[in-house]
Amino acid sequence: MVWAPEAVSGAGPRDVRETDTGPAEHVSIADVAGLTPLEALRLMRSGPRGLLESQAEERLLRCGENVLPEPAPTTWPRRIARSLRDPFTMVLLGLGLVSAAIASWGTACVTVLLVVVSSLLRSSGEYRADRSIAALRDLIATTATVRRRTGATSAPLYREIPVGELVPGDVIRLGPGDLVPADVLLLRSNGLTVHQAALTGESGPVAKHPVDAPVGPFTGPASGSELFERPQLCFQGTGVVAGTGTGVVVATGAGTMFAGAHQVSASRRRPSSFDRSVNGISWLLIRFMLLIPPAALLADAALRGRGLEALPFAVAVAVGLTPEMLPVIVTTALARGSAVLARDHGVMVRRFPALHDLGAVDVLCIDKTGTLTRDLPVLDRSLDPDGRPDPEVLRWAAVNSLWTIQLADLPCPDALDEAIMDAAERLDPGPPASDGIAALPFDPARRSSCAVVQRPGRLGVHTLVVKGAVEDVLDRCTLVRAAGPDGETDGELDADARERLLRSAGTMAADGLRVLAVALADRPARPGPYGPRDEHDLTFVGFVGLRDALAPQAGDALAVLAGRGVEVKILTGDHPGTAARVCRDLGLDLGPDLGLGAGAVVTADQLDGLDDAAVAELAARATVFARCAPEHKARVVAALRAAGHTTGFLGDGVNDLPALRAADIGMCPSDAADVTRQTADVVLTAKDLTTIDHAIAAGRRSTGNIVTYLRVVLSSNVGNVIAMLAAGLLLPFLPMLPIQVLTQNLCFDAAQLAYAFDRPGRGAMRRPSRLRPRGLLRFIAVFGPLNALADLTTFAVLVSAVPLSGQASGQAAFHAGWFVENLLTQAVAMLVLRGRRRVPVPLMVAACFLVAVGVLLPLSPLAAPLGMTALPASCYLMLVGVVVVYGAALLAAKAWFDRRHGDRT
Numbered sequence: 001m002v003w004a005p006e007a008v009s010g011a012g013p014r015d016v017r018e019t020d021t022g023p024a025e026h027v028s029i030a031d032v033a034g035l036t037p038l039e040a041l042r043l044m045r046s047g048p049r050g051l052l053e054s055q056a057e058e059r060l061l062r063c064g065e066n067v068l069p070e071p072a073p074t075t076w077p078r079r080i081a082r083s084l085r086d087p088f089t090m091v092l093l094g095l096g097l098v099s100a101a102i103a104s105w106g107t108a109c110v111t112v113l114l115v116v117v118s119s120l121l122r123s124s125g126e127y128r129a130d131r132s133i134a135a136l137r138d139l140i141a142t143t144a145t146v147r148r149r150t151g152a153t154s155a156p157l158y159r160e161i162p163v164g165e166l167v168p169g170d171v172i173r174l175g176p177g178d179l180v181p182a183d184v185l186l187l188r189s190n191g192l193t194v195h196q197a198a199l200t201g202e203s204g205p206v207a208k209h210p211v212d213a214p215v216g217p218f219t220g221p222a223s224g225s226e227l228f229e230r231p232q233l234c235f236q237g238t239g240v241v242a243g244t245g246t247g248v249v250v251a252t253g254a255g256t257m258f259a260g261a262h263q264v265s266a267s268r269r270r271p272s273s274f275d276r277s278v279n280g281i282s283w284l285l286i287r288f289m290l291l292i293p294p295a296a297l298l299a300d301a302a303l304r305g306r307g308l309e310a311l312p313f314a315v316a317v318a319v320g321l322t323p324e325m326l327p328v329i330v331t332t333a334l335a336r337g338s339a340v341l342a343r344d345h346g347v348m349v350r351r352f353p354a355l356h357d358l359g360a361v362d363v364l365c366i367d368k369t370g371t372l373t374r375d376l377p378v379l380d381r382s383l384d385p386d387g388r389p390d391p392e393v394l395r396w397a398a399v400n401s402l403w404t405i406q407l408a409d410l411p412c413p414d415a416l417d418e419a420i421m422d423a424a425e426r427l428d429p430g431p432p433a434s435d436g437i438a439a440l441p442f443d444p445a446r447r448s449s450c451a452v453v454q455r456p457g458r459l460g461v462h463t464l465v466v467k468g469a470v471e472d473v474l475d476r477c478t479l480v481r482a483a484g485p486d487g488e489t490d491g492e493l494d495a496d497a498r499e500r501l502l503r504s505a506g507t508m509a510a511d512g513l514r515v516l517a518v519a520l521a522d523r524p525a526r527p528g529p530y531g532p533r534d535e536h537d538l539t540f541v542g543f544v545g546l547r548d549a550l551a552p553q554a555g556d557a558l559a560v561l562a563g564r565g566v567e568v569k570i571l572t573g574d575h576p577g578t579a580a581r582v583c584r585d586l587g588l589d590l591g592p593d594l595g596l597g598a599g600a601v602v603t604a605d606q607l608d609g610l611d612d613a614a615v616a617e618l619a620a621r622a623t624v625f626a627r628c629a630p631e632h633k634a635r636v637v638a639a640l641r642a643a644g645h646t647t648g649f650l651g652d653g654v655n656d657l658p659a660l661r662a663a664d665i666g667m668c669p670s671d672a673a674d675v676t677r678q679t680a681d682v683v684l685t686a687k688d689l690t691t692i693d694h695a696i697a698a699g700r701r702s703t704g705n706i707v708t709y710l711r712v713v714l715s716s717n718v719g720n721v722i723a724m725l726a727a728g729l730l731l732p733f734l735p736m737l738p739i740q741v742l743t744q745n746l747c748f749d750a751a752q753l754a755y756a757f758d759r760p761g762r763g764a765m766r767r768p769s770r771l772r773p774r775g776l777l778r779f780i781a782v783f784g785p786l787n788a789l790a791d792l793t794t795f796a797v798l799v800s801a802v803p804l805s806g807q808a809s810g811q812a813a814f815h816a817g818w819f820v821e822n823l824l825t826q827a828v829a830m831l832v833l834r835g836r837r838r839v840p841v842p843l844m845v846a847a848c849f850l851v852a853v854g855v856l857l858p859l860s861p862l863a864a865p866l867g868m869t870a871l872p873a874s875c876y877l878m879l880v881g882v883v884v885v886y887g888a889a890l891l892a893a894k895a896w897f898d899r900r901h902g903d904r905t
Helices: 037-043 053-063 076-083 087-101 105-139 225-229 258-265 273-304 307-321 326-345 353-360 391-407 415-427 470-475 495-510 554-563 576-586 604-608 612-621 630-642 654-662 674-679 689-730 738-757 773-801 808-832 841-859 873-901
Strands: 143-149 157-162 171-174 183-195 239-251 363-366 373-383 435-443 448-454 461-468 477-484 487-492 514-524 538-550 567-571 601-603 624-626 647-650 665-669 682-684
Touching (some): 037 183, 037 239, 105 326, 171 183, 183 435, 273 353, 273 689, 307 689, 326 353, 326 689, 353 665, 353 689, 373 391, 373 415, 391 415, 461 470, 461 538, 470 538, 495 514, 495 538, 495 576, 538 576, 554 567, 567 576, 576 601, 576 624, 604 624, 612 630, 654 665, 654 674, 689 738, 689 773, 773 808
Parallel strands (some): 363 567, 477 538, 601 624, 647 665
Antiparallel strands (some): 143 157, 183 239, 373 538, 461 514, 477 487, 514 538
């Protein structure tokens, strides 16, 4: 399926209405698919000499500019509002409102400020990424060569105009390297080949040529893939590889096949892996916050009779449980990872949560084998008719390539010819022993090229060397060369021999090779020109097989991805043999025979009869899916995602949009179609797996740092809350005031900003990294009570060391003691729970900051406003003893936890 706008897909011959001043309205490329060039020109009210300038101006006013619909720019208020949508941010805002309601203005202001800072950080980072993506449009050609006349009697002239000024009926010229600016029907061509992977996913170029005889009206849907198989049609967004052509513009702007992709890109996307993870963690915290503070309020009222007087204590419990800096920490870690990727590897992350999804990817789907290859052919083998290696066949193929390039005046050499000549040069350096007489370039109609040469010592004889598609060359052969005891002999090419040669070529094609046949014929020398009618009674001499050159680092990149726990799957429109051959050459395991009649390769037609459950099972077992249309790619990706995998998809064409949107993380190269870049989450400077590996590694580093932060802060907060609840029930006063809880949390959370500069351990880089609520809950269940035990031990120490006669000074000393112990234990937890021995400088500075604040704040002028007082020296010594014992217990518990649960989060 190929996506097209409704205006196009609904257009058919019955919708066409002609006007007096221009072409038929609502004409789509489907309406001209069955017409000859002359009929198409008549329908478009144009001619081979092009339009008059006055006609073009009138049509431009009536049809509009030849531009694709641009998405409306996202305003700053909308960006900020979008960054506030996650549940935890809403909880923080709610907590701020509750704090304001009970006149806890410090808590309210700080909470709201943290939410605003996080939203501004995320919005500004995504704005910079969108601006970088928009700048890529400047790299695309914006002019077209059009043929127009200034007056009815004036001579037509070719000139360059902006692409936006093209109108239906314009006659344009295409050449190598051009992007086709609109939907076009060809009037004439010379060796024109077009790369239309942006629409179809085919990795190889397609030959295009006009059709002089009517081929019948197109009756299928205007979005159907059959349109792309018609050689006389060229489509907007495709690129000219070689040759030249002249055509008439049929559809522009929103009426093109390419424009339909904008409707697909506007569809709503499902929640990503990051969305699901953050929502799970947020609701876990929300449940705690909805349960514990009311329970504390009721228990305090029942046991102490305080009633609503204990409301500040309940708010303090909620504040103590809440990681206020979570949005800022998450945004900072993701923003730093995105900045490093953009600076060092040229990877642009369009939305920060996509970096987490990159780290969580465990299945990477590639849109075609061209990602693993260089899209450059190289010689694989040259065989005689009996299937034996024969370098002489390669030499004859090189003679054809050389003189075709030299004498046919091609606009640029064909990649296949260059590969053949390079291989022949390595085999036999030096010029060929022949002189070129004439050449007929490759013609898509006859699917072959011909070089006429004169060999040394054979005066009066010209040799025709024909190279091309096997079926077409065999149709012109009457003899076949065979090796015998007395040397080479020519035998008759009968039906059995022809069938045998076709089977050999089919075997080579199934092995992923591009197969060319080579044939010869001697003719009496003559001065006159040669033409296709001379290509008869040929002698078949052998095959030349070529394959795509592997990308230099593809094999190593696949090995690295496998080591990171990422499985690579290929979803391609290529031939199954081509995809399988590339995988085998790179050492990619194709898996077992799937029992579908095609070995380990699944073809799209085998998916059509399966339900979603069967597709999911097949997607888990297979590595290669060939002959895939856009809906097949999207269905496989959706099946993998439904099975619990975090799926990434790399694509560059309009046909990849459904799969990009179905994946957790959509990726594309910077030279992808504009609408594809607007849809993708990540844009790569180069379409290779090494760049993707860098992006995945950056995602895992950022996610690993966020996980470490959540582990440390939540286990500390839960431990503090448990201790606060116990103390609130046992002590005649609040163990810590709300302002003290907020100050402590702010110091701790500010110190943990250093985690954005940390590097997770090697274990975190070897497996997909996700924010798993269950893993966090398991971690909190072990280390939260351990932290609470340290706090309760501190209470015991403070009760024995500080007089608790109910005086304000005693309560202030108790508050100061617990405040100091909390910051010291949290500094230890920061260093121990991260799980790596080598501590980076930013993290060590952060831990020292916590220690300094804990020791010095009760001694500073800020102590009195915060409700604290200085402690005697003996208290500091006892608190240090508690911290040392807590650190040793933390090390032992961490070692046990890692042995039992590993580095799973």
